[in-house]
Amino acid sequence: MRETGSAQARPYHHGDLSRALVDAARRILEAEGPAALSLRAVAREAGVSPAAPYHHFRDKTELLEAVAHGGWEALSEAICEARRTAPDPREALTSIGLAYVNFARNNPALYRLMYDTTRDRTGMPEHAKEQDSGYSQVQGALIEAGADPADVGELELATIASWCAVHGLAEMSNFKDFQPLKEAMGGEEAFLRAILRHFGTFSPRPRPH
Amino acid sequence: MRETGSAQARPYHHGDLSRALVDAARRILEAEGPAALSLRAVAREAGVSPAAPYHHFRDKTELLEAVAHGGWEALSEAICEARRTAPDPREALTSIGLAYVNFARNNPALYRLMYDTTRDRTGMPEHAKEQDSGYSQVQGALIEAGADPADVGELELATIASWCAVHGLAEMSNFKDFQPLKEAMGGEEAFLRAILRHFGTFSPRPRPH
DNA sequence: GTCACCATCTGAACGGTGTCAACATGATCT
DNA sequence: AGATCATGTTGACACCGTTCAGATGGTGAC
Numbered sequence: 001m002r003e004t005g006s007a008q009a010r011p012y013h014h015g016d017l018s019r020a021l022v023d024a025a026r027r028i029l030e031a032e033g034p035a036a037l038s039l040r041a042v043a044r045e046a047g048v049s050p051a052a053p054y055h056h057f058r059d060k061t062e063l064l065e066a067v068a069h070g071g072w073e074a075l076s077e078a079i080c081e082a083r084r085t086a087p088d089p090r091e092a093l094t095s096i097g098l099a100y101v102n103f104a105r106n107n108p109a110l111y112r113l114m115y116d117t118t119r120d121r122t123g124m125p126e127h128a129k130e131q132d133s134g135y136s137q138v139q140g141a142l143i144e145a146g147a148d149p150a151d152v153g154e155l156e157l158a159t160i161a162s163w164c165a166v167h168g169l170a171e172m173s174n175f176k177d178f179q180p181l182k183e184a185m186g187g188e189e190a191f192l193r194a195i196l197r198h199f200g201t202f203s204p205r206p207r208p209h
Numbered sequence: 210m211r212e213t214g215s216a217q218a219r220p221y222h223h224g225d226l227s228r229a230l231v232d233a234a235r236r237i238l239e240a241e242g243p244a245a246l247s248l249r250a251v252a253r254e255a256g257v258s259p260a261a262p263y264h265h266f267r268d269k270t271e272l273l274e275a276v277a278h279g280g281w282e283a284l285s286e287a288i289c290e291a292r293r294t295a296p297d298p299r300e301a302l303t304s305i306g307l308a309y310v311n312f313a314r315n316n317p318a319l320y321r322l323m324y325d326t327t328r329d330r331t332g333m334p335e336h337a338k339e340q341d342s343g344y345s346q347v348q349g350a351l352i353e354a355g356a357d358p359a360d361v362g363e364l365e366l367a368t369i370a371s372w373c374a375v376h377g378l379a380e381m382s383n384f385k386d387f388q389p390l391k392e393a394m395g396g397e398e399a400f401l402r403a404i405l406r407h408f409g410t411f412s413p414r415p416r417p418h
Numbered sequence: 419g420t421c422a423c424c425a426t427c428t429g430a431a432c433g434g435t436g437t438c439a440a441c442a443t444g445a446t447c448t
Numbered sequence: 449a450g451a452t453c454a455t456g457t458t459g460a461c462a463c464c465g466t467t468c469a470g471a472t473g474g475t476g477a478c
Binding site: 247 | 434437
């Protein structure tokens with residue numbers, strides 16, 4: 001067993017082709033859009049024959065699954081860093097929200113793929129595991145912002161509500177219908193902060209009772 | 210000009226093929242999923258040759274555009290009816306939210322198509338027009354629920370925030386990760402109502418100042 | 419070493435797809 | 449009637465996902 005190189009060992013002929021394929025797919029996805037993301041194009045980009053991917057992924061959908069998985073990891077990391085670098089625990093939730101939306105706006109095709117439930121033959125997606133890190137970060141930030149950690153049911157609902165709201169904002173934030181309002185508010189971030197402020201779970205506890 | 214039949218006139222050879230194609234596409238979309246939605250399959254379902262659609266739509270994407278357009282109309286109608294039949298103006302917003310989520314859950318593939326911004330060569334989608342009806346309904350319901358109609362900027366933000374939040378909930382509501390929580394809460398609708406309650410704009414005015 | 423084994427890659431092939439050009443059809447207008 | 453033009457068909461092309469038989473080359477047993 002030779003030592004692992006700077007990146008990864010080259011196990012066989014090509015050298016870590018599965019990762020190369022996933023990288024190529026992600027590159028094509030963001031550069032040319034999901035319509036151009038053909039398995040053959042991915043193989044071409046990776047410099048292998050059209051049949052080579054089938055030794056690493058059962059299907060095209062399994063490759064897409066791997067791409068989406070990488071997306072969830074990157075998103076979780078972005079959330080963690082946003083929380084870590086937040087100036088104030090009360091601001092952590094907003095920082096996370098902004099980082100989340102920015103991730104979606106910087107990788108729109110990847111983000112859409114991550115939430116595509118039509119692929120995966122095994123029924124519903126297993127986002128729980130991938131989300132887990134990000135999800136628990138949001139939960140922690142909610143508690144630091146004043147949520148009651150004892151009321152687990154309510155905390156769960158607040159976390160889900162936050163996630164849903166930010167997901168919706170992430171997918172709609174670049175609708176051009178919002179453009180005039182954004183400009184009137186003096187910039188993208190001001191607009192996003194204002195919307196986030198309207199999400200109940202992002203305001204410091206209006207808990208009625 | 211012979212009289213219009215029970216459904217629609219048959220203007221030329223086939224008789225209102227564009228509508229037949231859109232209907233066939235929508236049928237295939239919901240019955241077999243977006244992967245099975247090929248232009249040839251649509252033509253097959255409508256009983257015409259694979260090239261026939263090109264006399265009514267420039268592209269496959271233009272046909273999908275028409276399908277999505279029909280979806281926006283149906284969604285607007287669902288919103289209008291939800292508001293009309295709401296028992297209490299204060300409950301109207303929640304009724305709209307539930308109807309919205311139910312629409313998305315009953316037509317998941319169509320709903321996903323409606324928010325797909327990768328098709329349409331002309332840049333960003335023109336959802337404004339299609340949303341308009343539903344959008345203004347939400348705005349009206351917000352005012353009836355206590356929003357200040359004079360503060361147009363804040364009203365716009367509240368409307369957008371509501372729409373984003375409900376959109377996120379609609380796309381995530383059938384994640385299987387939520388299943389245990391749903392059951393613990395005693396049903397789907399209780400879960401949805403609880404999430405909606407956490408969306409700030411859905412609670413009667415916690416307006417701080 | 420040599421040899422078998424097996425993961426990995428290639429080449430060619432199949433049916434299906436989006437799209438186009440050339441042609442057929444038939445309703446409508448004069 | 450004949451011309452016109454929207455509508456529909458046929459056949460073709462390149463590309464796609466997928467499979468299968470065979471080439472390639474590293475690994476371990478002897």
